[in-house]
Amino acid sequence: MSTFDLAVPRRVLFGPGRADELAGLLPALGRRVVLCTGRDPSRHRSLLGGVDPVAVVAVAHEPTVDEVRAATDTARAAGADVVVAIGGGSVLDLGKAVAVLLGNGTDPLDHLEVVGRGVPVERPAVPCVAVPTTAGTGAEATANAVLGSPEHGIKASIRSPHLLAAVALVDPLLTLTCPPAVTASSGLDALTQCLEPYVSPRANPATDAVAAEGLRRGARALRPAYEHGDDRVAREEMALCSLFGGIALANAKLGAVHGVAGVVGGMVDAPHGAVCAALLAPVVEANLRALREREPASPGLRRYADVARLLTGREDATVEDAPVWLRETVAALDVPSLAAVGLQPAQYAEVAGKAARSSSMQGNPVRLTEEELVAVLHAAS
Template identity: 50%
Template sequence: MRFEFATATRIVFGAGKLKEIGSLAHGFGQHVLVVTGRDRQRADLLLELLKREPGILTCTTFSIPGEPTLTTVSNGVDAARMAGCDLVIAIGGGSAIDAGKAIAAMLTNEGELLDFVEVIGRGKTLPNRPAPFIAIPATAGTGAEVTRNAVLSSPEQRVKVSLRSPLMLPRLAVVDPELTYGLPPALTASTGLDALTQLIEPYVSCRANPIVDGFCVEGMQRVSRSLRLACFTGQNKAAREDMALAGLFGGIALTNAGLGAVHGFAAPIGGMFPAPHGAVCAALLPHVMAANIRALRERAPDG
């Protein structure tokens, strides 16, 4: 048996932990770029808390209107450089976190994004360590707070591609379930089903290992008992905590054991159609599982 395991340098989990962000961010940098999704209000408390921290001198806000594109990330890098930012903090869903991750990576590396992205780019290795990056998820599902890639859209080619490097793992992930209490049922469902997919696929991956298996089993159990509760009783603290943990565990699992055919199909579909990633995964999951089970039975009928 051979495997490796990597995750964010530090993970801080718990209801109300966002309130500690000032002290947690201390020492990472003095000029912060705060990356948010289309709802800037999600960052209001974060900005207020950062301004109270004596070590933080300036905060610049950069919003992602939807899924991050190569152009959006390039604009974010320009904004960060103009403001002299030396720390990137992203708060929001997977789009905001992936955008922040990519901006932090490009902030310290010369060249164009196309030099480094996969599929449509040159896929070069990032030579320099990214600027310090802190991820604060405000949804429960993508696991982007503990992954080493950023998924970016290229509308011109109608594809999604990754900027990927072991150096891109966040320095700090702050996972506060309280940030998800107000999520609407549809968003709770789609992100939760993304989390479930990212727990099932690594568990049955050829790269699975005993460490990842533990995260997957624990995460699947939590989704099973809490996703419906989180959807229909959004203020249920235990259910929201379960789903925040499941999303975190899914991110850890996929980083270390990979994914499967669901995400293999979801990537091009997501590039071609404006459909929520979690909803696409949910639609594909039963069909892919059925195909996998059928193949296993044909390969090992007595297994």
């Protein structure tokens, strides 16, 4: 019999038009709202209806430790007791981190992995409503917040069940205005976050169900969403893929794609999803080689065969069809290589060394050596 825990947001609201319900949710959660947004705070402020936030904080990129600290100080000084985060994954991570820090009276470095003290979060966060405007990170459903630490050249996470949003409000219509490049990079990130938990040794029947469904939906909808941004069916499928990926990774971990991407993201200024996309096929190929050479009886090989069938939609697909489909899709979506986003060969050894120690590697189906990770970086460039 399988035994597992399943951590999910307290409430998930999904569907076209459901963002209109946001203002009505807030009175039961708190009276003093801090709004976390992207670079244009006015863009989605109308979703709050007549609610006037006591503070507004914005982030135009993946939030740094200093930005989270400053946002928390602003929210605390305003007496905020509920956080509303409307935006992409970076905004949602900012909102979740602020909510936890408000609830605990602590500093980001108290809880941050690797570069901080890594102290467990002890008390609940103030309520956080996560409203994604991209279909990618699944941050509305994850129990972590990724923060940048420029002085250390790395991104690290605060992790705790207390980081789960009180409400994940997912309205696919909010993604209709995403430009093609964002649709591609965020969509491939969503697909990765279904694929890696599916082949993870920490997978369980619940994560298998959502990850497989996310792979199936994302594989058939990603290109239509990229080519026809106003395709509401494709946008809904991708929003589900992202949500399901967030649930899957929160409970079954990620693998080498994210282990490497987190390090690369701390060294070059590139969209996280684009980095994941460049790494995806090379990591799958490296994992398949390592499994065949070192762990031929591993269930990971069977799971990759499942992935091939889910991605291609063909029952006769073989394991080898998975990386082929991934390479073709990345090329069709015009995702840049690692070299194009600025990673240099001289940096590969440093990336591989840091990635090998990354917590994201916990979900990889086989341990990859630093030499194998360097080879992945060459293949992705």
